[in-house]
Amino acid sequence: MEKLLDLARSLSSDQFGERGLAEVRNIEQEFVEVITFTPADEIVAVLHTxxxxxxxxxxxxxxxxxxxxxxxxxxxxxxxxxxxxxxxxNFGPDWNEIAAALNERAESLEKDQD
Structure with a gap:
């Protein structure tokens, strides 16, 4: 989790844009590679942090x-x-349809659990 958290903090840093293009691309690539194989619980914890x-x-x-x-x-x-x-x-409207589908899935799952 620490690796993903460090990378996310690097992406979030005010100084991120001041880095060289090669360094920025390396951080972005590493973030993608690390998050691809990180368990969901760790991803959510990093997001919340x-x-x-x-x-x-x-x-x-x-x-x-x-x-x-x-x-x-x-x-x-x-x-x-x-x-x-x-x-x-929060960052739509480009993703409002996807957000609606996620909410519909959540509602459907809740109905199935009742």
């Missing part, structure tokens, strides 16, 4: 990827689906 530290700091593409990876691993997690949908709506 980084977003609590600076809600707008993490680039939207990194947030979307993180939530997507977590939701793919936990497709029946109602709370996670709703959290991801809310985050997408």
């Amino acid at each position: 980084v977003l609590d530290e600076d809600w707008m700091g993490l680039p939207v593409w990194a947030r979307n990827l993180a939530y997507r990876m977590a939701c793919l691993q936990r497709p029946d997690d109602v709370a996670l689906l709703r959290e991801a949908a809310t985050d997408l709506r």
Whole structure:
């Protein structure tokens, strides 16, 4: 989890844009590689930590990827689906349809649990 957290903090840093292009690309590539194989619980923990530290700091593409990876691993997690949908709506409207589908899935799962 520490590696992913460090990378997310690097992406969120005010100084991130001041780095050279090669360094920026390396950090972005490493973030993608690490998050691809990180368990959902760790991804969510990192998201909560980084977003609590600076809600707008993490680039939207990194947030979307993180939530997507977590939701793919936990497709029946109602709370996670709703959290991801809310985050997408915060940066929409491009993703409003996807957010609506996530909320519909969450509602369907809840009905099935009752």
